[in-house]
Amino acid sequence: MLLTSNNCTFIHIGLLSYFRVMSVRKLNYMFLAMVFVFFAGCRARHAATSPSKGVIRKKMLVAAEIKSIQVAAMPRYGKDGEAWDAYAPLATDPDPFVRIMWNESVIYQSETKDNQPHGNPVFFEKSLPQKLVPFDQSLIIELFDEDGISANDNMGYVSFNPAEYHGKEEVLLSQGELLISLTMTWYYE
């Protein structure tokens, strides 16, 4: 059976009459019931999302990973004021490599880049990306000039506690003329 517009009007008027005859008291009860249901719903949602015992759960740093290592600047001369390979017959420029130490342990060592002229940045790729373990203690990043027969020359070092830089994609570390730029990935849980 189709509802004509007259029928609709009739139903409409009927509903209005129904509400009109409900006592004010009944409407008040209805209103209170609706308010109660509304707040009960809010409390339930609040309880579901709130941490228990008021402890705020923060995301914790669980790992730090080096994506890239760039030595942006390195000392021009050794301690004796001479070129790093002053005694080499042909090439006096250094052959840098990077080593990362924790306590007495080597936790990373890069490849060696031969004969790097002063003023040019040096990029290292070996074994990258590399997770740092530990990531919340002070590490030492050292730069060496590899020398064949004699001991390698230490060109400088910086200390680095990864956790202190968490969230930063680029970390710049410097000490004297040495400037190291790391790009990092941070992992949270």
Ligand SMILES: [Ca+2]
């Ligand atoms: Ca040397």
Ligand SMILES: [Ca+2]
């Ligand atoms: Ca050398």
